[in-house]
Amino acid sequence: GDSVTQMEGPVTLSEEAFLTINCTYTATGYPSLFWYVQYPGEGLQLLLKATKADDKGSNKGFEATYRKETTSFHLEKGSVQVSDSAVYFCALSAPSGGSYIPTFGRGTSLIVHP
């Protein structure tokens, strides 16, 4: 079945450092790809998305490019802030029995120190 593989965390960075969180996927069709963020004690918020190959999603300084040839959707940010500390989930959405079911990676915890 469809699946998402994320790098294991936690990722610990100093403020203003460059962030990369790796994500690769396996899917039989042409899924849409997403990054969600979860702050402590809260639900998931959609951070960015890409719906076809070579699309770049971006939001709040984060970006990710849908790479079909490497089946990847790595999350990057040029300069992280303490407020970016959260758990980041890579996800795909592909058709299943008439519905599009979000499938999540394991999540990667990001800790940013001042």
Place this chain on the structure above:
Amino acid sequence: DTEVTQTPKHLVMGMTNKKSLKCEQHMGHRAMYWYKQKAKKPPELMFVYSYEKLSINESVPSRFSPECPNSSLLNLHLHALQPEDSALYLCASSQVQGTTEAFFGQGTRLTVV
């Protein structure tokens, strides 16, 4: 309005209690989901409703009973739960076709004592 509203935010219940979790959205989405999330884990899919009909049940125990009374509301009825059912329960909604990103509520933190 891109909100999915879940109530209550916190719930403590005994193993013999019956309680319900509620979820509401007004985005016109016709797909709605229940997920269970344990600490430091990704959300696990429980149920999917598509056009108010149950389309996916991920082998969830019968002590969890979903209900979709209309296109805006989704309930999860709880009965005779076990302590290991303590978790964050997340509701989400999306379009059935086309742009399929899911919008999540803030969740209900459930503790079974």
